[in-house]
Amino acid sequence: MFRRPLRPSFSRLVACLAFVLVASARARVAEDAKAAVEVSAPAVTEKTPEPSPPAETAKVEAAAGTNPAPVADAAATPATAEPAPAAEPAATPPAPVAPKRATTEVQGLLNLGASLSERGDFEAAEIAYRQILNSAAPPELELKSALLGLAHMHRKQGALTKAAAIYERFLKDYPGDERTPDALLQLGRTLRSLGVYKPALARFYNVINSTLKLPGEGLDRYQTLAKTAQFEIAETHFQAGDFAEAGKFYTRLRLLDLAPVDRARAHFKAGYAVRLQGDLEGAITALRAFIEQWPDDENVPEARYLVAITLRELKRPQEAFAATLDLLRTEKTRVASDPKRWAYWQRRTGNQLANDFFETGDTLNARAIYAGLLELSSEPAWRLPITYQLALCYERLGITDRARTAYQVIVDGAGTTPPPEFLELATMARWRIEHLDWRDRVGQQINTLFESTTGRQAAAAAPATAPARAASTP
DSSP: OOSTTHHHHHHHHHHHHHHHHHHHHHHHHHHHHHHHHHHHHHHTTOOSOOOOOOHHHHHHHHHHTOOSTTHHHHHTSOTTOOSTTTTGGGGSSSOOSHHHHHHHHHHHHHHHHHHHHHHTOHHHHHHHHHHHHTSSSOOHHHHHHHHHHHHHHHHHHTOHHHHHHHHHHHHHHOTTOTTHHHHHHHHHHHHHHTTOHHHHHHHHHHHHHHHHHSOGGGHHHHHHHHHHHHHHHHHHHHHHTOHHHHHHHHHHHTTSOOOHHHHHHHHHHHHHHHHHTTOHHHHHHHHHHHHHHOTTSTTHHHHHHHHHHHHHHTTOHHHHHHHHHHHHTOOHHHHHHSHHHHHHHHHHHHHHHHHHHHHTTOHHHHHHHHHHHHTTOOOHHHHHHHHHHHHHHHHHHTOHHHHHHHHHHHHHHHOSSOOHHHHHHHHHHHHHHHHHHHHHHHHHHHHHHHHHHHHHHHHHHHHHHHHHHHTTOO
């Protein structure tokens, strides 16, 4: 009697709770839908771009069919509209925003990959490019850019085989693309760096042919690419050791309408190719003409070095000596334009010629060049070794006082506890000072002994022979 009325009341209570929960849930859904319509409507007209969502978010939105763009149209509908037909915005005519977000995201990944490549973070750059390549349906333009960016990244990294493979894939998949000449040019450079010269030459010739087939809107750009390809052909012949063919191409390039920097470089490389063919006299003429015509070009220091060593090979030491001094005494205004390059070739030329003069016994010319080299830098790492060579020249010339002073400068410069890079040099300088002191002591002893012995012999023989020999002594 007691349990029968309890069960119906309990079930009714559960049913009431369920009804209340369902009703509140429906009301909450309606409120959320209304709030979403009211909040998202002005977001479409906002001009400030929002940050691009992550790739996973864009993919999920595209797969789910969510589309915030039509909310602007929904805002015009009455606020009391039923939330049930929420699927209608997906079928509305306006273009969806999800592809725009995806395009913005892909462009951001492209920019990120390029920035990381320039910074040398190749692993992260590859991840950025691979996200584009592995995405479901990337836009074709961005896909091409990702391929070229990934190839450039591998080339900069030194992974030349990977770079060449990606360039080949791009050319195979998009043979008529407007960036085909650029891809061919980079592929040719990559193959040349790998030492594969014939295929590299073929790619450079393909650059010239491809520029003839492309539309004429970018005529200036295609002409520049064609000229660049001709320059690369000459450079490839040069690196392959075919100096005669390289010289021909460089000479032709000088006749084209190139930028002054490119014409100067072609002139220099043409003279260099003549030297490498073995025509030393012709090289001297060509390189001197280059120096006279392009005195401010960046290749002038190397050209002066080539002139100096070529004159030395031609057994014209005084001309080689003069050419070396001209290089060491170059005006500071020209050196200031590229001090590192000038310093490198000045030091290399001076060291090579001075050492050569010293070894062949031309100590005076060697000393003059070493003295000029000493003025190139105030760094101890440069001055102390040159000072040692200069001291050897003084010692060989018999100027022992200046030699001893130069050796002492090295010892003082290295300090009481010389660093590892100066330890051996300081030890040798101390030994040379001790050697000079020993030579002086031995020389004094020999002179003293010789004078004393000669004096005794003269004193012993003086009474008997002095009158007779006095007349015959000159």
